[in-house]
Amino acid sequence: MAVITYRQALHDTLREEMLADENVFLIGEEIGVFEGSYKITAGLLDEFGEKRVRDTPIAEEGFVGAAVGAAMLGLRPVVELMTINFSLLALDQIVNHAAKIYGMFGGQSNAPMVLRTPGGGGQQLGATHSQNIELYYAFVPGLKVVAPSTPADAKALLKASMADNDPVLFLENLALYNTKGEVPDEVAPAEIGKAGIVRPGSDITIIGYSRMANVATQVADKLQQDEGISAEVVDLRSLRPLDRETVVESVRKTGCAVIAEDDWLTYGIGAEIAASISDGAFDYLDAPVRRVAAAEVPLPYAKPLERAALPSAESLTTAVHQTLEAVGHRR
């Protein structure tokens, strides 16, 4: 079993799938000659040629639309949107077309395509380049949205996304590209819509996805080590379909929950999770569900301000302490 980066896992998966299926092609800005802004597609142009690794002009709506058409006609495009912030330019193609092809044409056609795109802040890229707007897509029936947090999950979920016959928004996070993890030599496609209990525990459930799932695991490990608190961490992995069952089951076991998310609080994914908990685990709750999220501001550029606006291990730890105090867990 090799220890590789999240970036490497994505690269390896793309290459493997391109080798396995000649209908797979990559399309996006600077993915060819420049090898991608984040170097995920390094070497692929040389190996597969211009026909299968297509550089595009800065015209998101155009090349996403081209991918929708290609998918409808039998190819399996993997689009790289340089950041999720730019996906807004292709919103009509994604929300109004890709998501609706299957239903609008009575099942006669579908759009098997993957939209890979990184999101998240913390890189001092300013408010317009630092957003977590995956919620916009998770809101739309017809799309699938996955958000892996580890190299192994990245590989398993990208394989599943490329095999899926529906359009899948594959959410990466800038902060994750250099993180490392063990990846088995043979990775089977994951089941889209299945959350994972990445760390079992009995005192409290912490629910996160993408970067915050990792933060949650770190916090849980530290709480166990320093204070003997046993926190269970649920990594959602998929935002649509959403695995409410795993979340509810965990909260039924622990009796309280904290949700950690990188996006904004109001109307956010955490709100959806909290509603699911209220629906499925009401009689098992010993304290109100707490949420940790980003400050509700356009993310500042200045490093200290940016750091203060994003949820952190410290803010999550505080929320866990507050919740546990509310259920009589004395420190």
Added chain:
Amino acid sequence: MTEIHMPRLSDTMEEGVISAWRKQVGEQINRGDVVADIETDKAVMELEAYDDGVLEKILIGEGETVPIGTPIGLLGDGSGSAAEPGPSESSGSAQQSSGERSGSEPQDNGQSSAPAQQDSAPAGSGSGAESGNGSQGGPRNRPKASPLARAVAREKGVDLSTVSGTGPGGRIIRVDIEAAAERSGAAQPATAPTAPEQETSADTSAAAEDPDLEEIPLSNIRKVTAKRLTESKQQAPHFYLTSAVDVTDLVSFRADLNERLQAAGGPKVSVNDLVVKACATALRANPSVNVSFRDEKLFQHKRVHLGVAVALDSGLVVPVIPDADRKSVSEIATEGREKAERARDGKLKPDEMTGSTFSVSNLGMFGIEEFSAVINPPEAAILAVGATREEVQVRDGEFAVRKMLRLTLSADHRAVDGAVGAVFMQQLTGLLEDPIRIIA
């Protein structure tokens, strides 16, 4: 396709038994036809159809018990295409028939809420740091407790009102319940959710093993009586006023009256009828006794409806004589006798048993000299009538043999003060001792 639902026929009804289907599958039914007999907690009622159609399917068979609102049959056009019950179309009509005189009593309907939870909440609501989010205080006056704490309390049989919360804002949390359960000796290991089941099974097996003990299934009337009277004794602070009434004149007045009534072909009146009428008159004169205490509020009844308790084998029912103060003694006698008879046959309609503002309970026929009755909520008082006995009394310094009757008023002190009750009893006694005034 129209569904026929288990109707709600009384305030306290939660489920009903189909005692008989009066129509067969395939039979044409017209609006107003009696389709089935429904046994409620108090009586057997006829269920009338609200719609025309052919009875296409009987969903609930005779003898079965179902909650109110449950579809029990299907009406169709006769084509036999009886579909499965769909979304309820007539849930409104299922409730129409619960006639009621004295306003509704929402806390008695639907799910029974534990009375103990309602009347005492730990003090200090809203003092918590989190009271701003509104999720704790709650609009109702009940203890703040987490859902988990409530669930564990249910499981362990802990009364929330006896537990003080250590969570934010005084919220009762799981550890508080567990501590309370331990204190109360009902200590169960915290990790053994099956413990309460063992407890109950131990209880029942004890009964099963004792050959001298036999469990009698509770009749609906017995269940309701138990629930309501427990509530009454727990929630209404009862106080009692007893008067000895000289009914010598009343007895001869009654004999005289009955002679005249019989000559005129009228019904006989009993001492109890005269007491009921005298009560109604005294209540009219003392409206502060004709009140109800409900939901922390005092209500004044503008009409006087008297409940007259009747003991049945299956339990206690209280037929109501509405506007008793405006009826003659013979009207009260006729109506009372007729309703008591129907009550014995289980044919009294629920609206004939609800809405009383004051009750009279008489055990004189069993030779009971005096007793105190439990208030029939939400009324504020009940009069217990004992037996008439000859006693030696002192009158003007001489012994005299007089017929005496003892009356005891049980009153809810939240609604009626001692002196108010005493004035009522004084007037009632005055009426009974000067009986001509009863029919005035």
